[in-house]
Amino acid sequence: MTVPTIKLNDGREIPQLGFGVFQIEPGDTAEKVRAALDVGYRHIDTAQMYGNEEGVGKAIADSGIPRDELWITTKLNNDGHGRESAVSKLDESLTKLGLDHVDLYLIHWPRPKENRYVETWQGLEDAQKAGKALSIGVSNFQPGHLDRLAAETPTVPAINQIEFHPHLVQRELREYLQQHDIALEAWSPIGQGKGLLDAPELKEIAERVGKSAAQVVLRWHIQLGNIVFPKSNNPERIKENSEIFDFALSEDDIAAVEKLHTGERIGPDPDDFG
Template sequence: MSFPTIKLNDGREIPQLGFGVFQIEPGDTAEKVKAALDLGYRHIDTAQMYGNEEGVGKAIADSGIPRDELWITTKLNNDGHGRDTAVSRLDESLTKLGLDHVDLYLIHWPQPKQDRYVETWQGFEDAHTAGKARSIGVSNFQADHLDRLAKETSTVPVINQIEFHPHLVQRELREYLQQHDIALEAWSPIGQGKGLLDAPELEEIAERVGKSAAQVVLRWHIQLGNIVFPKSNNPERIKENSEIFDFALTEDDLAAVEKLHTGKRIGPDPDDFG
């Protein structure tokens, strides 16, 4: 099984569907990543903050899958801001992952009150030049943070990984990213089980198309052009999450899902966090 890809502004292509390992216990990570790889996933999203990069690395090593067929993302921990530290922390991640490069390295949170994300981004540019990170991007950045990077550095992030789901449709930020050719990667794409999937509108669409509510939401993301990497500990759910390319939502369906927007966040406000 192969998944569609999204072409990034640096010319590289990322699988549009990946597997996320947020909140997967370190001791269980290798097993869960192996299950995903066996099902055809080739895009794995981890982070220094998650504490499970070693498990991802073990699954990669045991898989026998050629390195150039995999897309591996990790993210800088919040205590690693700074030009030199951003690079040294990536070196630590590469050791844990057993790799000589990652496909994507992200600043996990901008922490604007610390006012260090610009110098940190310069470290990311250094890592990219050195070949340690083939693509570089950000996570949880607001438009004003991105504007500042554009003014003070020379590299446009390929991706902004943000909280994005039907309860939080960040229309203005999504439009900004489209205008600046920055891909949108959605974390918590199905709302972390906090009531979203019980919406009658989703249940009606799911029944009509013969899919689950979660599959409907993931398909909504795909048709919007988002990159998604749902996390699950359940092998059947991991499989179900991949079965979203054999149906399509209508324009009315897409609009109905977007109307579920409440503006309520699951995670912290990026302007205040850190």
């Protein structure tokens, strides 16, 4: 499997397709990640909050794949905000993952009511300078949060990982990220099976191009330039989700998918959560 890459503002290149382990049980994680690696995935997205970093680490160790061929992301838990804590929490993650660095370390949620995300970001800068995180970014940050980081710190996040799918096409935030050269990673890219894939418009496109509705949505993300990491417990679906580079959607198809926008979130509002 040949996966295109996205060049980040720090000069590094991230595989545009990865495998996510959100809501995969810790005891099942190693098996599922191994299945993804066997198919050809080389980008794995985990988080301290998921409780399954050890499983990811076991799969990496068992795979025999050279470390420099893998892209491993983890995210800071909500109880780890603070400059020193952000670094110490990463040290814990590295132990669980069995690694000496991650490729990407993200602040999982801004927690604006706690009002510590700027000093937390400084902790991520420290981790990057120490070589513990080669790239750093954020998750679920809104333009106001990003503006404050830009005003008070020297490092622009390489990535903002946000809820983004055809039911929630965050146009203003997407435009902001493009203007500031911050890559967009889409979590829940196919809507967590909450009815999106039953849309007649998706079924029509899928039938015409000879793919599944999920593959159509993932291809839509790819053509928008998003980074995606669909999660599945099903080995066949893990493989299916990777088979999105042998077809293309037309401009009309892309527009039709975007018209499915309802504005409804699956996850919490970043201004209120945490």
